[in-house]
Amino acid sequence: MRQFLLFFLIVATGITFVSRLFYLQVLNSSTHNLYEDNAIRKVFDYPKRGFVYDRNGELLVANQPSYDVMIIPREVKPLDTLEFCSLLKITKEQFIKTYDKAYHYSPRLPSVFVAHLSKEDYAVLQEKMRKFEGFYIQKRLLRDYQTSIGANVLGFIAEVNPGQIEKNPYYKMGDLIGKQGVELSYEEELRGVKGIKFIQKDRFNRDIGPYKDGKFDTLPKQGKDITITIDAALQEYGEILMQNKHGGIVAIEPSTGEILTLISAPTYNPNLLVGRKRSRNYTQLYNDTINRPLIDRSLQRMHEPGSPFKTLIALAALQEHAIVPEGTVTCTGAYHYGGRRPMGCHCGGGSRDLTRGIAKSCNSYFANAFRKTIGKYNDASHAMDVWSDHIKSFGLGNFLGYDLPIGQPGNIPNGAYYDKWYPDFKWGATTIISNSIGQGEVLVTPIQLANMTAAIANRGFYYTPHIIKDIENQEIDPKYKEIHHTTIDKKYFEPVIQGLNDVYNYGTASFLKVPGIEICGKTGTAENFAKVEGERVQLTDHGIFIAFAPKDDPKIAIAVFVENGYYGARWAGRIASLMIEKYIKGEVTLKQMEKMVLEKSLEEEYAKPYAGKPFTINDGAKVQGLHLKADNDQTN
Amino acid sequence: MIRQTDRNFKFDWITIIIFLLLVGFGWLNILSASHSGETIEYLDFSKSYGKQLLFILLTFVLIVMILSIEAKFYERFASIIYLASMLSLAGLFIFGKNVNGATSWYGIGGMTFQPSEFAKAATALAVAKYLSDLQTDIKTFKGQLQAFAILVVPAILILLQNDAGSTLVYGSFIFVFYREGLPHQYLTLLISTVVMSILSLKFGGVVASIIAITLILTYHFTRKKKPVLIKSLLAILACTILSFGVQFFYENVLKAHQKDRISLWLRLEKDPDKIAEMRRDILYNLYESEKAIRSGGLSGRGFLEGTRTTGKFVPEQHTDYIFSTVGEEWGFMGTVTVVILFVLLLLRVLHLAELQKSQFSRVYGYSVASIIFFHFLINIGMVMGLIPTIGIPLPFFSYGGSSLWGFTILLFIFIKLDSNRINEW
């Protein structure tokens, strides 16, 4: 018996060790990841972020160096906190709070301790950094805006958030990433690829040398410069015209789909969102619920298209042979249908053919055209589907597919839409007649309107609007070179375009003529309702204007939307004419008109509902008595 | 037997092959642990792996010498070898060199020499010689006293040099004595002392005492043949004193770092921050070695690929913590191989010991197995965090000439003795 004790113990020890090793190395093994290995120090080398140029080669966005103090909490050794805090210009409470936050994020991964040191602070700190173990300085590049315009287009970069890091492990805490505009759309092209050096540390946190002789090290890959389609001069001019007004302007080059300007007012100076002041400024902009400068009104603002939509009503009716250009409708100042309240018309009355109908924006003419289009088929629902397809072929009713990260689909109703709305009622053209004048259930965004205008200017096709013109050593997405044909035959465009031209010749925009440029345009107005405390309250109408020029060789198609701007020709039309002149001639001769626009402020109009007393809208035509407390319903 | 005819094959080659595998694999890991990215110069003696290679080459000279000496020599000169070894230990008090707080080395030229590594073999010889003496009876109290005295001399000398780990090794001779007839009460006493100590530290003196009293009284009243009451009462008294004594010892005698080792091992500390701090500061190498082992996974990160090994995150990794390099770079496959090699070696030696005709050879073989087993148990158990930190090397594996030679001498004397058995057959 005695000789078996040791034998037994040896075997038992062997089994115990093997089990423990199995537990440690197989069941509970920590898989190796160089990035998370605290025996390896990672040194990142951030590449130049690509510059952004406008279509004429003007530099809009460059870089500036910035220095972040980084922390790896578990490597922090006791330090002279007082000295450290005074160097960083933070309080001891901030120190403790930031430390705890970093530790909570990860004790072994680096976090930003203090971001964006000033050059002076950096110079002083750099000398003393060695004393503070667990902290180091990371050089990065911040944006340096060469311009104060185009914030909504350019977007901005900011620190990645943990969610983004989880989704894409390329990003590490403190990295900067495009958050909006082209910075987000072209993040991968602009950012390049950061270089990384793996350095073997010893247990005293000293560097021994490159890990594996630098086998896994990578060099940074420079970000690519990009050229955007924006015309900076035109963009700037438009932003100036839109001062003191809310709304959007989108101008597109019809022959390419390139976005010449994309203006949202009110906007902000892109320099506000750079560096240490970014976060505070961003909060301030975000909290400005009256002006909402962070909303891009030209991409996100859905509204009724108003009268410009009549062009599509006419085109669909022509294509469906529901009308002929020469056919006339006699307007009596109102359009009567099915024993209901008639639809009013302010065109002045008389006999209207297609061209005059557009020029005078006669409601009766287009109500008739729409009714006839739907009447072509026995089944209203089917007719509506056909109509809807024609309209959607102009890029309405869905996301356009442009290369900016935000947008709205708008709405173009089809048969099913109304079948759902009227389940127990046989609806027909008269039920939904307000669509014929761009009201009712139709919703568009300014960029959709501009694209629709470009499609008309091209006589039946468009290119997907886009902001990218050129990427260094890289082709842009081929989808922006693809033609999208509308369902309307080319021949039907001419009478409609003539009507649009006559809008300028003798129609609703005759006072907006630009000498030497044949412009085609259409005024529009959209009723403006604000939903407050469950009640719909009417405010002054939105002014809408679309135009393209020159008539026979279109260089620019534009849509202007001015919130509470009243009738379309008033401000939206003036702005469109000025923009067209500026773009085509390079200078503005309509000084009187320019002065009027520049001096006009709509701030008073926007403030009315918040003043807490009864107010008038549409130049005193109506009186509103409600006290509105909350903000205007702008995003619907 | 057949093997008699050829002198070259009279040694137990299984043992020798396992020995060679352990030494060779050990060197590869020392190479990895002591090299930090530069090109490898095998004979660069400023590097640990270069020195170890030299030690290994010299080991073969040593082996040839041991095997060419007549087997009878070891039995005949056992006492003199023991005496010389004890003198070399005692000499440290005068000529010793202090390294890391322990005065365990002689410095000769650039080399250091650690007599305690050789004292194990000498003591094994002395124990074998004493127990195989016809006059000796381990079952008598006098025999036990004299046997223990052989151990106490080197143990105390080494303890006085501040090398607690090596002192404990002499405890492994309890297996030898037990095999040769030591009454089982000693084993019971040892086990109950260890259990009582752990209970008392973990649950406090009161709980430990209550558990002991309950057990003793149950034993006392359930036995058919009533034990003497006074004995049971004495046992209760001893247990109670031990319970509170251990607690007192822990609180007031142990130094902070020793306390923390035990505290962490028995998970006495409940505050997670304090535990993290202890792991980081006091038990840094254990913490790192466990992490290194864990990072190896099933098949390891590959030879010379371990970042914790290259970064020297585990201090003393090429000596006492060499097993963590195996774990990191060779993974579960590597660590299990090492464990199996040791188990095979131990069982082989044990098996051979039982086959010995002479009691001297048997006792010596048993001592070899006990000593190597103790090192194997303590070292690997420690590196994996199963037992508190006790710094002793892994035989044949850890860096160090004295340790390698000490174990080589220990093992090969037995191989020689064993070959003699074969010859005598």
Ligand SMILES: [Zn+2]
């Ligand atoms: Zn009319």
